[in-house]
Amino acid sequence: MDKSQLVECVRAAGIVGQGGAGFPAHVKYDTDVETVIANGCECEPLLHSDKHLMEARAEDLVRGLRALRTAVGARRGVIAVKRKYERVADRLRKAMAGADLELALLDDFYPAGDEQVLIYEATGRSVPPLGLPKDVGALVANVGTLVSVGDALDGKPVTHRLVTVTGDVARPAIWNVPLGTPLSDLVEACGGATVEDPVHILGGPMMGRVVDDPKQAASAVVTKTLGGVILVPRGHYLHQRATLSLDVMARRAATACIQCRYCTDLCPRFLIGHDFQTHKVMRALGGGGPEAAPGSLQALLCSECGLCELFSCPMHLSPRRLNAALKVRFREQKVDFPEPRRVKPSQAALRSYRKIPVSRLAIKLDIARYMGLHPEFLGDLKPARVRVPLRQHIGAPSVPLVKPGDRVSAGQPVGAIPSGALGAFVHAPLSGVVTAVDDAVTITGEPS
Structure with missing residues (x-):
């Protein structure tokens, strides 16, 4: 299959990056690179x-990776997993036999799965600051995305998502979930919360979205980019940090930052050679605000991984969230980061000693008590109704193709890419009747 055929196949299936960002894959894959990396x-x-997906569907992962590698003309195809996942690695080796692919085993550190960190681990190359992986001849795809590519080769669109539910729930589990499934159905399938008035973290504990409003939690649904739901008690460390106001964070930065440089010296992007020194942003806030010093423009280089504020800072300040707010402001003002955007290889000299072990990170995040939980795969969740958002991706919302009263079949397109816009198709995850169309398509399933 050549590139144009694969791109059209991926486009029709509505595939987006499942690693969290949700960039439409058909746009990302329309390129030529030297190395394709499957991020596991x-x-x-x-x-x-x-981890479960790689064990259960290793052959489909390999099939998707080989198809993508051929389409983009890559010389290397690499599957990257953590060394500690020995059973997964053995399963992949069997599936890769004769496929001319490589298996890269990484240490258990955060953020091993960051796209640019992973490229450095697999190729030794640093993507330039504010650059793209293709600038160093690389393309990274989440393993779930590549399994979806394998499905797309058989004409199957994206309609479900594997989701881990853990933390303070009666039975932590992994479910195969139809897109648009209410979060409440998912938690109920795990036996419900084991604490009163829980806070939900949508995604991982470092970069996930904290939802502490019960009404918002009740209205939240599973999307193409949601890989996990974590329940924690109200007032938990992660809840406290996520709900600080920007005003409080800015005032704390201005008065309490001791310029120790830990936020910079442990920054994963600094350690692959980016001239990103986030302590300079904090210095600018203490010296009269972000407009007072050029150092505040450093915020534009932040990957928002969260290590600076959730692990590194001894004063419990919030560099990541302040950087994120400044990035929004600078983009609104059309302020760009000045040239040059060089890579400084010497900054990586101590990198191997500054990788943050996940075990230590868990203690700092107060989630060590959850680390021993090993969620089982419990199969397919079958909700009575789904509310499928028309925007589950970077770009413009999909244009609805159905109206209330229409009958739809599982896999049928219900949202299309707007003409001339960046977007993705959306498909019905189950058969039933459309009961509402607004910023989402609500479908009531047929009785089984």
Whole structure:
């Protein structure tokens, strides 16, 4: 299959990056590179969906990776997993036999699965600051995304997502979940919360979205990019950090930052050679605000991995969230990061000593008590109704193709890419009747 055929196949299936960002894959794959890397690192603590997927569907992963590698003309195809996943590695080796692919085994550190960190681990090359993987001849795809590519070769669109549910639930589990399934159905399938008034973390504990409003949690649904749901008690460390106001964070930075440089020296992007020194942003906030010093533009280089504020800072400040707020402001003002955007290889000299072990990170995040949980795969969840968002990806919302009262079949397109826009198709995850169309398509399933 050539590139144009694969790209069209991926486009029709509605595939987006499942690693969290949700970039439409048909756009990302329309390129030529030297190395394609399957990201199976699942670097966020407590998540197990990708690990299960690699064991259960190793052949489909290999099939998707080989198809993508051929289409983009890559010389190398690499599957990256953590060394500690010995059973997964053995399963992949069997599936890769004769496929001319490589298996890269990584240490158990955070963020091993960051796209640019992974490229450095697999190729020794650093993507330039604010650059793209293709700048160093690389393409990274999540293992779930590549399994979806394998499905797309058989004409199967994206309609389900593997989701880990863990933390303070009666039975932590991994479910194969129809897109649009209410979060409440998912938690109920795990026996419900074991604490009163829980807080939900959608995604991983480092970069996931904290939902502490019960009404918002009740209205949340599973999307193409949701790999985990973690329940923690209200007032948990992660809840406290996520709900600080920007005003409080800025005032704390201005008065309490001791310029120790830990946020910079342990930053994963700094350690692959980016001239990103986030302590300079904090210095700018203490010296009269972000407009007072050029150092505040450093915020534009932040990957928002969260290590600076959730692990590194001894003063419990919030560099990551302040950087994120400044990035929004600078983009609104059309302020760009000045040239040059060089890579400084010397900054990687101490990198091997500054990787943050996940075990230590878990203690700092107060999630060590959940690390011993090993969620089992419990099969397919079958909700009575789904509310499928028309925007589960970077880009414009999909244009609805159905109206209330229409009968739909599982796998049928219900949302299309707007003309001339970046977007993705959306498909019905189950057969039934469309009961509402707004920013989502609500489908009530047929009785089984």
